[in-house]
Amino acid sequence: MSALLTIEGVSMRFGAYQALDRIDLAIQQGEFVALLGPSGCGKTTLLRSIAGFLKPESGRILIEGQDISRLAAHHRPLNTVFQNYALFPHMTVQENVAYGPRRQGATRTEAAERARAALDMVGLADFGPRYPREMSGGQQQRVALARAIVNQPKLLLLDEPLSALDLKLRKRMQLELKHLQAKLGIAFIFVTHDQEEAMTMADRVVVMHAGRIEQVGAGTDIYRQPATRFVAEFIGDANFMAYTADGDTLQLDAQGLRLPLQGKTPPSARGVAVLRPEDLSLSGDVAAPALSGTVTDVINVGSHSMIHADIGGQILVARHGGIAPSGLVPGAQIRLAFAPEHLHLIGEQP
Known part of the structure; x- marks a missing residue:
């Protein structure tokens, strides 16, 4: 079975700093993958390269065999959920979620129907008339998810979207996010520096260090059979x-x-x-x-x-x-x- 996402030899520098060093990775349809590592390891740079916000200096990024390395971010068949949610404060929740379908040419009625379905999927069916400022952090996070999935992307990228939540809410949202991903069947790539978060949610964990991939595998395998001392120290x-x-x-x-x-x-x-x-x-x-x-x-x-x-x-x-x-x-x-x-x-x- 061919991979949904294939990353081949992707490298990137910022001046003298090697942010990514010949990254190779394949992700299957419906897979939940966590990019895990300390600050500065390259995980967010890799995510932003997949999203199209950064252009690697070498290597290729393919979705279903199509090279998207030079495609603009808004032309890629994926969506991103940001750390700060990036909701439009002047729009209602319903309008925030319907914005994507409207940009794609859907009629106002069709966009509204798709927005309601997406909000229902994240448990916010009755929150459409509210504004983001009238909602809790956890609710805003769900709105951001609804806005990301409403266009049915092939791939969803999540850049530490739970980091601003308090501990109890974050743990609850980890499980909700895992269940939502299983329900949708969309591949998720989730950036985190929290090992417990990665182990809780991901099918596979990609441990990164100094712009390189140290190890890829199920969380339990990485914990029990770390490939390097860095992995053993970072995971538990x-x-x-x-x-x-x-x-x-x-x-x-x-x-x-x-x-x-x-x-x-x-x-x-x-x-x-x-x-x-x-x-x-x-x-x-x-x-x-x-x-x-x-x-x-x-x-x-x-x-x-x-x-x-x-x-x-x-x-x-x-x-x-x-x-x-x-x-x-x-x-x-x-x-x-x-x-x-x-x-x-x-x-x-x-």
Whole structure:
């Protein structure tokens, strides 16, 4: 099956700054993809290049095999939802949503019918006569979505549209947006710097760093099998320990702990082992591999506790379900056990 959107070798500079560096990416019809990364990684530049607001200096952007790289933004079969929603303050909600169909040549009656259908789809069927200023942030966000989908684009681009909402509303809108996308069947590309947001909504996550794509995959795969140390650090919390592979044995620099490779093929003889905090336990099982050390800090957050421990000069973090045991205080001795199969090996120098 051919891709809906194909990006081939797209690069862009701003002066000496390499904003995009030979980006290749394919997105299928009906897919929800998140562009995730820190500020300055290139995700918004890539989105704006797809939208037609920026012109890449090299490479091609194709929709259903047609090269749209030189098409003006308003001629591309897609729509964009901006961070600030960009609603017309002097127009009612109904008029805002009907604006697109009217620009495309629809009659006033047809545009009004399509606007009502789009508002109904986002749960705002009764809000047509209101003005944007009379609505909450979450409601304005839905109006912006209705305005974007009313023309039935092949692709919808979303530039951090939830960032201005408070935490509770943002979490609710994440689920609503995910359900809306599934209902519409339109491909969504969503820009965010929030890893939880990307993991909640997207079928695939594209992790970007310094103008390049570091890894593409389902959120759980990226979390459990990060391709690089950057990805492991950016997606969730992680502990890193240098390792040396020798034959069928792995040795951690931390306390010289030796473990069987158990069929794993290390990417290099020397590299970094990643262990997530939830994979370290306070288990008293003496048969399990473990690292011993001294507690340096305990942070109780209600649903769980984050325990920091000094393991031979290196700080590791363990996640413990619930409140930490009363005896677990700074200065206390601790034994952190783990299952060897939870170690993920990255072939980068420590």
